[in-house]
Amino acid sequence: MSDRGLKIFTCALSILSLASLCCGFNPVDNYLIDCGSSSDTTVGDRVFLADNSTSNSLSTPKNIFARASTSVTSSDYSLLYQTARILDGTSKYTFSIQxxxxHWIRFYFYPFVYDSYNxxxxxxxxxxQDHVLLxxxxxxSNVVKEFSVNVTSTSLEIxxxxxSNSFAFLNALEVxxxxxxxxxxxxxxFDPLGTFQGLFSQALETVFRVNMGGPTIxxxxxxxxxxWVPDQDFLINENFATNISKISAVKYVEGGATPDIAPNAVYGTATVMKSGDDPRSNFxxxxxxxxxxxxQYLVRFHFCDILSKALNELYFEVYIDxxxxxxxLDPSILLQNILAGALYMDFVTPLNDSKNKLRVSIGPSSIPNVLPNAILNGLEIMKMNNSLGSLSGSAPLLSDSRSKKNVGMIVGLTAGAVIAVVVAAIMFMFCRKRKKLAHQGHSKTWIPLPVSGGNSPTVGSKYSNGTTVSVNSNLGYCIPFVAVQEATNNFDEAWVIGIGGFGKVYKGVLNDSTKVAVKRGNPRSQQGLAEFQTEIEMLSQFRHRHLVSLIGYCDEKNEMILxxxxxxxxxxxxxxxxAGRPSLSWKERLEICIGAARGLHYLHTGYAKAVIHRDVKSANILLDENLMAKVADFGLSKTGPEIDQTHVSTAVKGSFxxxxxxxxRRQQLTEKSDVYSFGVVLFEVLCxxxxxxxxxxxxxxxLAEWAMKWQKKGQLEQIIDPxxxxxxxxxxxxxxxxTAEKCLADFGVDRPSMGDVLWNLEYALQLQEVVVPGDPEENSTNMIGELSPKINNFSHVDNSGLAAQSETSSVDDLSGVSMSKVFSQLVKSEGR
Structure with missing residues (x-):
């Protein structure tokens, strides 16, 4: 084929591909019913069949067709609101699914008075059969309720x-x-980042479908x-936004959206920042x-850069709450540098039991030399069914096929009521005991912890003046609440340095001018209680210069404070x-990794039974003013297996x-689980x-999967931090x-111990600082023994970050440590 012929053929293929993208979807199942009507009703190019059509099966105690006494003109679909089917008793539509x-399920409601039915x-x-919709x-008033459900059988029952003492009605129905x-x-x-899987089985209710910057579609x-409805009614500040329209520019390309995802009337209009090209705009x-x-809600964003005149002009941030x-974000880059390409992104929100508002925001990027601007073309918010299979409370499923299950439900509820009475009696006794403890000045939620063995001493026996706390305070004793208030300026909001799952973190100053970090927990959080107890128990047992240290805790006035x-x-x-901090050098990064590895190695080997951290991540490695690393946050830590066991069976916890x-996969925890997490941290440090x-x-x-691909190709230098x-x-x-690759082995038995990881990292540091000419085995771990110092006494380090020789025991390792350089990881930027 000639070059000309090839070009014509390629062009024809492109036109055919574009045509296929633009073709509308032809539904196999397409049931449209005008309820209560005795004749078909045409709306636009669609025909809603009369309610007595044989295309659907309705079983109902009474056939009551209602017609409005006056003409209804509430919307463009007003013809569907002239009639209604009144369902005076349990009724069921059954549709054959080809x-x-x-499938969409859309209900049209418009209430009017007919005979005795208001x-x-x-x-x-x-x-x-499977979900409660309403x-x-x-x-x-007139309402359209839209749902989508995954029908897995050959019939759908609604x-x-x-x-009680009421009835149902319906004006029109679509399946x-x-x-x-x-x-x-x-x-x-998000919160934490990761992937939600299982949307196929979810019933969804369309709560909002919005055309940003454009009219109703x-x-x-x-x-x-x-x-699709306009977005003006949802904008918090209309003065911050302006609208643009360029429908003819929209491109549907491979890897992006299609017209079925959203029409070009959505992608061709947008709401953008009203920045006026002012580089100082920041809102x-x-x-x-x-x-x-x-x-939970499925939030779908629609993007199409109809704003930029060239590539790489638009970068912006997108927020949910x-x-x-x-x-x-630059939508064009995600579509292989195609300007004005249609793109959508899906996010699932966390479950929230109390919040009744959801906010969506767009704002400028922090990338330098880019004019502040942001764009959003469309938005869909879909409610996901809860654990009961319901989109609206917990009404029982009423399918005949579930009648036997309903009998079991009744029996279960009866038994549950009996159990509830017994539990209530136990809780009553427990609450009385807690009230007695509360009168003694302790938390109403948990019992004070004797962290040093024996009983927790009274405040008076520890602090003579009641409020004087210093860095020399004996660990393992409660600190008075008034002293914590004094140190934090009565929990001044201006002193907050972090907010996490456990609670807020405040910077504080003790009476001897020592800076402290105060983590104030939520006493009502049972997860917080467990982590609070674990943190105290763990940190009261071990000391190491590469592990954080705890000054004390407070359990007064219903508080959990560390x-x-x-x-x-x-x-x-x-x-x-x-965080806008200066970049770390490679030597500094290696020394930080070595320090963290020492801390984890100590956890795994410093006691008769290993301690598994279970939440190793870069946010839990802290740095003092000399950038010395300390492992922090032991709220999820777990004591390792017994000598005759290989693992601890426990629920999965950690960070995505x-x-x-x-x-x-197996819910079997070992020290090698920490090794895997640390391997991820190593790639995080590198990239x-x-x-x-x-x-x-x-x-x-x-990151782990991506970096491993480059590592196995031997081209890791392609993805390092620029x-x-x-x-x-x-x-x-x-x-x-x-070293990182070995840490990320699929099976724990194939991963190195933290001691081996430590040796390899020290060797990597030596290779960075010295050149060993003519060394044929410079990558072999056999060289570690010659080039690296012995790590028998691994808990002592010198200023170079390498292990120092010492003849003394290292179990407590308090020598030469400035206590003002330590505090546990407090800012929870990832969830668990």
Whole structure:
């Protein structure tokens, strides 16, 4: 084929591909019913069949067709609101499903009075075989409720159940197939970062579908019959935003959205920052939505850069509530540098039992030399069913096929009521005991901990003046609450240095001018209680210069407070990315890794039974003013297996991106789980990027997987932190990469011990600092014994960060340690 012929053929293929993208979806199942109507009703290009059509099966105690006495003109779909089907008793629609998969279910409600039925007063439930869609539902104006459910059988049942002394009604109904690609099985999560899997089995309710910067889009202008509403009513500050429109510029490209995801009328309009190209602009454009507490939500963002005139002009941040879900986002880059390409991103929110507002924001990036701006084209918020399979409370499932299960439910509830009475009696006795403890000045939530063995002493026997606390205070004793108040200026909000899952962290100053960090927990949190106890128990047992130390704790006035000494340079994570701190040199990074490895090695070997940290990550490695590393946060720590056992069986806990996959699969915890997490930290140190970053291309999202690909290709230098370019000796990098790779072995038995990791890191440091000419085995671990100092007494280090020779015992290792350089990891930037 000639070059001309090849070009024509390629062009034809492109046109065919574009045409396929633009074709509307043709649903296999397409049931449209005008309820209560005796004739078909045409709305736009769609025909709603009469209610007595044989295309659907309705079983109901009474056939009551209602017609409004006056003409209804409430919306463009007003023809559907002229009639209604009244369901005076449990009723069931049954639809034959030709193609299993996700289907729309849309209900049209418009209440009016017919005969003795006042539809404004109707209260009822609606469910399918598997999910509750509406419970105790009532309506006083025209409403369209849209759901999508994954139908796995050959029939779909929709059951209407009136509440006691009431009835149900319905004006119109849709059951329509949805493209499989519309809702995939997974989505990104945040707080913590990770991936949610299992959307296929979820029932979803469309709560909001918004066309940013554009007008209402009616179903006839959407390939899937959806309605999109303008965003003005949701903007918190309209003065911060402006609208743009460029529908003709929208491109649907491979790897991006399709017209079925959203029409070009959505991608071709947008709300953007009203920055006026002012480089000093620094604000977010925010929308607020009312949501029901007790549910998770699937939030879908639609992006299309119709703002920029060239590539690499637009970078911005995207937020859900206070969490950044996309940082330095450039939609064009994600679509292989195609400007104005349609793109969507999905996120699943955490479960929140109390919040009834959800905020979405866009704002400027912190990338230098980029004008501040941000864009959002469309937004969808979909409620996900709860653990009961319900999208609206806990109304029972009413399918006939579940009648036997309902009998079991009744029996279970009866038995549960009996058990509840017994539990209530026990709790009553327990509460009386707690009240007695409370009168003695202790927490109402937990019992004071004797951390030093024996009984917890009274405050009076420890502090003569009641408020004087200094760094020399004996560890293991309670610190008075008034002293903690004094140290933190009565918990001054201006002194907050971090907020985490346990609670707020305050900077404080003791009477002798020693800086402290005060972690104030939430006494009502049972998880917080467990971590509080574990932290005290662990830190009261061991001492090491590369582990944080605890000054004391407070258990008065229903408080859970831990007091640590302040660590001047914060977390390792803060120095690697996101905190605006100076970049660390390669030598400094190696010495930090060596110090952290020493601390973990001590945990694993310093006692008769190993202590497994279980939450090793860069945010839990702290740095003093000399950048000496200390491992922190022992709230999840676990005592290792007995001598005759290989592992501890326990529930999986830790942080996404750092979790040992073998521990995750088998729930069997060993010291090698810490080794795996530390291997992730090593790559994090080398690449200076988050371990999970959903804004990156799919193959780069997980740092461990991405770095391992480059390591196995022998090209690790391609992905290192750019600030380290040309500053790492090849041999040092090679040894470091080999060490991280061994830590990330799939099976724990194939991973090195922390002692071996420590030796390899010290060797990598020596390779960085000295050249060994003509060494044929410079990468062999056999050389460690010759080049590295002995690590028998691993807990003592000199200023170079290498192990120092010592003849004394290292178990307590308090010599030469300034207590003002320590405090436990407090800022919880990742969840657990």
């Amino acid at each position: 193609q299993p998969g996700r 539809m404004n007063r109707a209260i009822f439930h609606v469910s399918t 419970s105790n539902f009532s309506v006083n 059951i209407f159940t009136p509440s 329509v197939s949805i493209p499989d690609a519309l809702i995939t099985d997974d989505a990104s999560t 009616l179903p006839e202008n959407d390939t899937l019959g959806r309605t 977010n454009v925010t929308w607020q939505f009312n949501v029901d507490p007790g549910f 206070s969490s950044i879900v996309a940082k330095d 007091i640590y000494e302040y660590m001047e340079n914060g977390t390792l994570k803060g120095h690697l990315y996101g 991106g750092y979790l040992d996959p073998e521990y995750f 200076a990027r988050p371990v999970i970053d959903p804004t990156l291309p799919r193959e780069m999202v997980n 600030t380290l370019g040309g500053k790492i000796r090849p041999d040092s990098l090679r040894k470091f990469g080999e």
